Amino acid sequence: MADSTMEAPRWCKGCGDFGILSALKNDMAASGIAPEQTVHVSGIGCSGRVPNYINSYGAHTLHGRAIPFATGLILTRPELQVYIESGDGDALSIGGNHLLHGINKNVNCVFVLFNNELYALTKSQTSPTTRQGHPTNTQPDGTWLPPINPLRIVLGFSPSFVANTADWMSDHLAHTLAAAREHQGFSFVHVFQRCPHYDPNAFNHRDRSWPVFLTDEAGIPPDKRYKDAANEAHDPTDYHAAMRLADSAHTHFGLIYKDADKPRYDSILQAAASGSAPESELLAHFRL
Amino acid sequence: MSNISTSGLHSHRFEILMDAGCGAQKAGDILIRALAWHGCRVYSEPVIPAEISPPVRTPPALSGAVIRIASAPIQSIGNATEVILAQHEMNLETRMLDGEYAADVIVLLDAHDSKRHGDAYDRVIRQVDAAGGSVQLFTVVPEAEALIRSLKGAGRNLYYVGILSGVYGIDEDHVVQAIRRVFSRLSAEKLALNLELFHYGRSHAPALGCVLPVCAERLESPILLDGNQAISAGAIDAGFRFLSGYPITPASSILHALAHDLPRCGGMVHQAEDEIAAVGAMLGAYFGGTPSFTVTSGPGFSLKQEFLGYAQMAELPGVVVDVQRAGPSTGMPTKTEQSDLEIAVHGRHGQNAAIVLSVANVSDCFYAPHVARYLAETLRTPITILSDFHVANSFGVVNEMRSCQLDDVADIATDVLERFDLQPLAVAPLIHPNQAAPGHSPDMRRITGLNTDSEGSISYRAETAQQAHATRVAKLDAVRDALAVPTIHGDTAAGVLLCGWGSSRGALYEAVDELAAAGVRIAGMHFHTVFPLPQALTSVLHGYDQVFTVEQAYGDARHPGPFAALLRQETACDVRTLVGQATGRPLTPGTIVDAVKEGAHG
Ligand SMILES: Cc1ncc(C[n+]2csc(CCOP(=O)(O)OP(=O)(O)O)c2C)c(N)n1
Ligand code: SF4
Ligand SMILES: [Mg+2]
Numbered sequence: 001m002a003d004s005t006m007e008a009p010r011w012c013k014g015c016g017d018f019g020i021l022s023a024l025k026n027d028m029a030a031s032g033i034a035p036e037q038t039v040h041v042s043g044i045g046c047s048g049r050v051p052n053y054i055n056s057y058g059a060h061t062l063h064g065r066a067i068p069f070a071t072g073l074i075l076t077r078p079e080l081q082v083y084i085e086s087g088d089g090d091a092l093s094i095g096g097n098h099l100l101h102g103i104n105k106n107v108n109c110v111f112v113l114f115n116n117e118l119y120a121l122t123k124s125q126t127s128p129t130t131r132q133g134h135p136t137n138t139q140p141d142g143t144w145l146p147p148i149n150p151l152r153i154v155l156g157f158s159p160s161f162v163a164n165t166a167d168w169m170s171d172h173l174a175h176t177l178a179a180a181r182e183h184q185g186f187s188f189v190h191v192f193q194r195c196p197h198y199d200p201n202a203f204n205h206r207d208r209s210w211p212v213f214l215t216d217e218a219g220i221p222p223d224k225r226y227k228d229a230a231n232e233a234h235d236p237t238d239y240h241a242a243m244r245l246a247d248s249a250h251t252h253f254g255l256i257y258k259d260a261d262k263p264r265y266d267s268i269l270q271a272a273a274s275g276s277a278p279e280s281e282l283l284a285h286f287r288l
Numbered sequence: 289m290s291n292i293s294t295s296g297l298h299s300h301r302f303e304i305l306m307d308a309g310c311g312a313q314k315a316g317d318i319l320i321r322a323l324a325w326h327g328c329r330v331y332s333e334p335v336i337p338a339e340i341s342p343p344v345r346t347p348p349a350l351s352g353a354v355i356r357i358a359s360a361p362i363q364s365i366g367n368a369t370e371v372i373l374a375q376h377e378m379n380l381e382t383r384m385l386d387g388e389y390a391a392d393v394i395v396l397l398d399a400h401d402s403k404r405h406g407d408a409y410d411r412v413i414r415q416v417d418a419a420g421g422s423v424q425l426f427t428v429v430p431e432a433e434a435l436i437r438s439l440k441g442a443g444r445n446l447y448y449v450g451i452l453s454g455v456y457g458i459d460e461d462h463v464v465q466a467i468r469r470v471f472s473r474l475s476a477e478k479l480a481l482n483l484e485l486f487h488y489g490r491s492h493a494p495a496l497g498c499v500l501p502v503c504a505e506r507l508e509s510p511i512l513l514d515g516n517q518a519i520s521a522g523a524i525d526a527g528f529r530f531l532s533g534y535p536i537t538p539a540s541s542i543l544h545a546l547a548h549d550l551p552r553c554g555g556m557v558h559q560a561e562d563e564i565a566a567v568g569a570m571l572g573a574y575f576g577g578t579p580s581f582t583v584t585s586g587p588g589f590s591l592k593q594e595f596l597g598y599a600q601m602a603e604l605p606g607v608v609v610d611v612q613r614a615g616p617s618t619g620m621p622t623k624t625e626q627s628d629l630e631i632a633v634h635g636r637h638g639q640n641a642a643i644v645l646s647v648a649n650v651s652d653c654f655y656a657p658h659v660a661r662y663l664a665e666t667l668r669t670p671i672t673i674l675s676d677f678h679v680a681n682s683f684g685v686v687n688e689m690r691s692c693q694l695d696d697v698a699d700i701a702t703d704v705l706e707r708f709d710l711q712p713l714a715v716a717p718l719i720h721p722n723q724a725a726p727g728h729s730p731d732m733r734r735i736t737g738l739n740t741d742s743e744g745s746i747s748y749r750a751e752t753a754q755q756a757h758a759t760r761v762a763k764l765d766a767v768r769d770a771l772a773v774p775t776i777h778g779d780t781a782a783g784v785l786l787c788g789w790g791s792s793r794g795a796l797y798e799a800v801d802e803l804a805a806a807g808v809r810i811a812g813m814h815f816h817t818v819f820p821l822p823q824a825l826t827s828v829l830h831g832y833d834q835v836f837t838v839e840q841a842y843g844d845a846r847h848p849g850p851f852a853a854l855l856r857q858e859t860a861c862d863v864r865t866l867v868g869q870a871t872g873r874p875l876t877p878g879t880i881v882d883a884v885k886e887g888a889h890g
Contacts, residue, residue, distance in 0.1 A: 007745055039726050041572070044737075051734055052746060057726040058734035059575055061568065062598055068565035072572030072580065073726075075558060076530050080576070080726055101561040273529075275552035280691045282521045282549075286511040287688070288321055288469075 009053045016167030016194035017046055020114060021053055023170060024083060027177040028056065031081065038081045041070040043095060045087035045121045047114035047193070064095025067102040067111075074107045075266050081181070082109040089119045092128040092150060102186055103157040105265035110180045110187050113150065116195035117202055124198040134199070150190055151246035151256065155239070160185035160262040162242065163220060163255050166192040168205045172213075172223035172253060179220050179255065185264055192251075214245075214254030222254070298502045299358035302371035302456075304448055305379040307344040308337045308351040311445030312375075314470055316353025317683075318449050321466035322458045324510055324685040327503045328357040331794075332683040333365045333874070335383070338537075338622045345401070347382040359504045363649050363794030365682070367878035369393060371455070371499065373448055376401040377412040384415070386873065393421035396451065396496055398444075400428060424496060426451075432488035435481060443485045450489020456499055460490065509688040515679035518653035518689075519609060520545035523581060526657035527694045528607070529555035530580035532569040534562055537621040538677045539583040539611040563588035567595040571604050575735065577725030579661055581607035586619065586628060590635075596670050597636035600760060602735035603720055605664035605671075607657065612676040614872040623872025624677035626790050627841040629850040632672045633819045640760060643667075643767055644819040645708055646674045646790035652707065652816065653679065654689045659708045662697040667716050667763045668723060674818070676840070678874040679791045708816040711770045717762040719755075720744045764820045771822035777812040778804055783833035786866065786884075789815040789851055792875045796838055799880035808884065818851070821858045829861040836866035836887075838880050843868020 011017050028038055040051035044063035051058030061069045066084050074082050091099050091113050102111065118136060119125040125138040129150065133142040154162055161183045165176040173191065180187035192203055204210045213222030214234040222231055232252065234241060242257035304319070306312035313334055320330050335352040342348035356366045368390040374380040374397050395416055402409040402425065413423045428436070428447055436443050446467070453463045467486060471479050513521070520542050523531065531550060533543045547557045560566035566582045573580040584592060589610045599606050610632065614623035632644045643663055647653045653675065660671040694700060705711060722733050722744060734744055739756060741747040776785075778800040788796040793814040800812035811832075815821070829835050835855070843849025843865030848856060855863040867883050869875060 036730055036732060037727050052736060055732065057732050059572070059602075060734070060736035060738070062594055062737060065564060065568045065595065068560060068568030069572035069575070071560075071565070072530065072532060072558065072569030072574075073576045074572075075556060075569070076573040076578040076580070077576040077726065097561055098565055101565070269556045269558070272551040273554050273556045276554050277549075277552040280693065282524055282691060283511055283513075283688050286513040286517065286521075288324055288510050288512055288685070 006055055007052050010049065011046060012197045014194070014196040015046070016116065017050070017114065019167040019170060019173065020112065020191055020193065021050055023173045023177055024050065024112070025054060026174055027181060028054070030178060031181055033081045037079065038083070039073060040083045040085060041066045041073070042085040043087065043090035045090050045114070045119070046195075047085055047087040048090065048121075050085040064090050064093070064098065066090070067095060067098040070109055071102065071105065071107055074109055075269055078108070078266060078270055084109055084111045086111070086113055087120070088113065088115045088117060088129045088150075089127040092148065092153070100153070100157050103154055103159045103188065106160050106185045106262050107266040108184055108186070108264065110177065110189060112189045112191055114191055114193045115150065116193045116199070117147070118195060118198055120195050120198055149246060152243070154188050155243055155246055155257060158259070158262065159188055159257060160259045161187040162190070162257040163188070164190050164251065164253050166203070166205065166211075166253065167194055169211070169223045169226070169253065171225060172220065175220045183258065183260070185262060212250050212252050214252050214256070216255065218258070219255040299356055299362060299366055300499065300502050301354065301356040301366045301369050302373070302452070303335075303352055303354040303369050303383070304373045304452065305335070305350060305352040305383050306375040306445060307349045307379065309341050310351070310375065311442065312352045315445040315449050316355060318463065318466045318470050319353070319355060319452060320683055320685070321469060321512060322453060322463040323355070323357055323456070324507075324512060325462040325465065326458045327506045329359070329361055329504050330683070330685045331356045331358075331362050331365060333678065334681050336622050336681065338620070345376065345378045347378070350379055350382045352379070352383070357502045359502050362798070363684070364798055364877060365874055367876045371396070373452055374398065375444065377405065377409045381412045381415070388873075388876075389421065391420040393419075395421060395423040397423050397425050398428065399425040426492065426496060429488055429492060432485055435485055439481060443482055446482045446485040447489035447492075450486040450491070451493050451496060454490045454493020454498075455496055507685065507687050510685050511688045512683055512685050513650055514681055514683045515647065515650055515653045515675055516541040516611070516681070517545055518650040519657065519673075519675065520549065522654035523657040524549060524553050524555070525654070525691050525693060526579070526661050528579045528581050528657060528661065529553070530558065530570065530573040530578045531555070531583065532558040532560050532566040532573070532580070533583045534560055534566050534588060536585045536588050538613055538680045539585045539588075539609065541680070542583045542609065542611075563591040564595065567592040567606070567608065571595060571599055571606050574605050575725065577728070579665075581609060581657065581660075583609040583611065585611050585613050585621075587617070589628060589631060593631070593635045596642065597638060597640050598737045599670040600640045600642070601737045601739075603668040603718060603723065604735065605668055607660040607664055607671050607673065609673045609675060611680045612674060614677070614870070620872045622677065624791070624874055625840050625870055625872065626674070626676055626792070627850065627870065628674060629818060629841065629854065632674055633854065639757065641764060641819065642670065642672055643764065644672045644674060644817070646816055646818050647679055648791055648793035648814065648816070649679065649686075650684045651686055651689055655704050655707050658692060658694050658700060658704050659710065661694065662700045662705070663713075663767065665697045666713055667766065668718060669763055674790055676791050709772045709774050709822070710767070710817065711772070713766050713770050716766050717759050719759045767817070768820040768823050771817055771820070773822045773824050773828050774813050774815055777814065779809050779811050782809040782811040784809070785811045785813055785829070785832045785835045786838055786880070787813045787815070787835060787851065787855065787863070788838045789818050792838055792840060795875040795877045795880060798877035799884070802877060802881050803884055810884065819854070821855070826859040826861065829855065829859045829863070835861055835863045837863060838867040838875060838883075839865065840869055840875055842870040
């Protein structure tokens with residue numbers, strides 16, 4: 001099925017979701033994996049619409065529940081390439097429990113967090129990542145609490161892959177998705193995503209000197225277009241250094257943490273499921 | 289001690305009561321096996337404490353087995369206990385509060401604790417006497433008591449097995465065989481000590497009198513299992529290779545059994561982080577083409593509803609086993625009820641009634657997964673199987689079920705469908721023709737919970753929304769049209785009909801038989817498929833002067849129970865609830881008989 005027969009995205013003009021959508025499509029093409037071997041699973045939100053706009057198998061599930069659905073699929077169909085798309089409300093509020101266990105179970109998939117720092121599809125309410133003081137429709141005098149820090153939460157659950165990137169850094173986003181796909185395990189990709197409709201001033205995306213890119217041979221290369229941006233050497237296998245980055249006042253882009261040896265729940269269950277005991281003897285041990 | 293006789297059925301019920309952790313369940317297991325080998329038909333219900341190991345000699349510590357033996361097949365635990373063997377007076381007093389003993393009950397009471405709790409013993413013995421029963425105190429012989437002490441209190445249950453097997457005259461070889469079977473993991477040394485205690489108890493028995501065992505013809509290939517074990521084995525035989533769940537009483541034992549057995553058959557058990565995740569993973573696995581199911585009980589079933597509505601919308605197959613327990617909220621986790629009928633049928637938002645099957649006994653439990661998978665995959669919709677605490681935990685001795693090794697659901701045997709009053713479905717309507725699993729077709733399937741047109745594209749148009757609803761309803765009709773009205777049990781020309789579903793069947797049928805024997809003209813109808821109901825049911829029900837339900841859910845003269853409400857809704861017949869029992873205890877034939885007799889007078 002050609003892309004021309006796909007549904008046209010229904011996002012607002014200038015929405016960061018467009019950039020992430022095209023990066024995902026490019027990554028699929030770059031992977032060489034057949035589209036019918038690829039599944040995009042999403043929750044509900046503006047971000048959750050992605051599977052409807054990509055030429056692959058797709059499941060647009062429930063608000064917050066993409067990870068459980070994907071887990072069942074990955075456990076039983078390990079040969080498929082699975083991407084999960086989830087918003088900040090989806091992943092960190094209603095689906096928070098699933099995110100923690102997804103990270104811990106470390107099943108093989110690329111998890112993309114679309115962090116626009118608010119609930120967009122439901123018309124601007126405070127999300128777990130909304131900045132303190134930012135007015136929303138549920139907290140019109142300004143969001144009361146400071147935002148939670150997704151990196152700290154994720155790192156607290158001993159992840160196997162954590163990277164930061166942004167919808168407007170197409171080159172960096174592409175490299176990040178490729179690294180996440182190549183990593184075998186639950187790859188957590190935190191994408192800063194612009195929502196011009198509800199928060200036109202969010203993120204300093206026009207200032208090319210603002211980002212700090214992490215550099216390492218085993219990491220993700222800095223975005224070529226950001227020549228003025230600072231680079232910082234960082235060993236992605238150093239857990240404590242990763243924690244310091246999470247706590248830093250600056251936003252770092254690149255591979256924050258990677259642990260290639262973390263046990264994978266999917267491969268363990270698949271290895272155990274290798275038996276082929278004769279089904280006809282099922283009731284034998286109930287014989288008197 | 290005599291055997292009660294109801295319309296030619298000879299049956300007898302006894303129970304063994306001990307403190308949790310003392311091995312009453314094991315004793316019950318041994319006795320059931322030995323009785324079955326001996327040739328009795330056996331039905332047994334455990335008395336399970338809700339907590340793990342409550343302090344001894346307290347009411348919550350009560351643990352035991354209620355065993356009913358009969359001369360013909362039975363599917364209910366019967367009415368009243370005729371013989372009780374109790375470890376001490378506290379066990380006895382606690383259990384007697386349930387009021388399920390015969391007026392002339394005989395109690396064999398271990399005197400061990402009477403030295404320290406003499407007053408309490410006297411009080412409870414007086415209670416039994418006053419009720420018309422009798423208590424025989426017995427003292428474990430000193431040699432055996434010394435052995436039990438050396439085993440740090442263990443082994444008393446084997447002494448009791450000795451006593452009861454002697455009282456019932458069960459062939460000693462059968463009991464020894466059963467002990468070896470149940471204690472197959474015990475060291476030779478420990479096993480020998482247990483056998484010694486059994487023999488001491490057995491020698492003690494003649495001093496306590498005897499009961500004639502109730503015998504029937506031995507089954508050809510008897511097997512002994514409970515409802516959850518039968519569902520587990522049935523699920524594998526039905527082709528399920530993925531089970532996801534979150535621990536909850538009384539469904540957990542299915543997870544336990546399959547955590548062991550499914551990997552051996554190339555499948556897996558996924559313990560999810562909660563019930564929402566469990567049903568989500570089940571649907572994800574089914575989306576990938578793997579026959580999958582999830583198991584739960586009330587609180588977890590509530591959590592799963594959003595995903596079950598999604599599955600209907602997205603046309604995903606799925607199977608949920610809800611092992612019902614008592615009451616709203618946490619309720620009574622180790623008590624039985626049939627009170628999830630309404631949520632199973634109508635529990636989701638946006639109008640999507642669901643297909644619901646139920647089970648009455650272990651054989652049903654084995655075949656329900658086959659039928660559920662057949663319906664789920666044929667109609668691309670989730671199916672609920674309602675079991676309950678009583679069926680899940682009751683042991684039955686039945687002839688070994690025929691293995692089907694179901695691969696393609698189209699090959700399901702018609703006699704398996706007929707068990708649920710079904711015939712093969714006529715061509716089923718679908719909203720989306722493309723149902724391919726990933727990897728299998730270039731025609732990529734994309735599912736969503738949003739309303740879609742027949743191409744699977746998101747559509748908010750008026751006619752596609754109306755059409756999608758019509759198609760979902762047409763799936764229910766496909767089942768409705770394939771359903772036969774359940775066979776009448778009892779007097780086919782009677783003017784009064786009693787209706788029941790699920791685990792109430794044994795009690796319902798026995799009650800009808802007993803009433804018939806007493807000259808009361810009455811018919812019984814039991815439903816395996818509870819929603820939808822057969823098309824012809826309306827005219828059948830309207831042919832009766834009076835239609836009642838007997839259910840293990842709350843109902844009274846003014847408030848129809850859930851099943852009566854459903855029958856009213858579906859047939860517009862004035863169905864009332866005769867027995868709407870939400871006590872946590874299973875229905876008994878006697879309760880139904882009494883209610884009918886009272887109704888006739890009142
Ligand atoms: C159970 C449930 N609760 C609430 C909603 C309504 N809802 C839809 S999207 C959404 C929030 C979306 O925010 P986010 O996850 O950040 O995604 P975004 O739209 O910002 O991409 C909510 C609350 C729902 N669909 N389901
Ligand atoms: S509301 Fe915001 S996130 Fe949603 S489509 Fe519009 S710009 Fe994008
Ligand atoms: Mg958001």
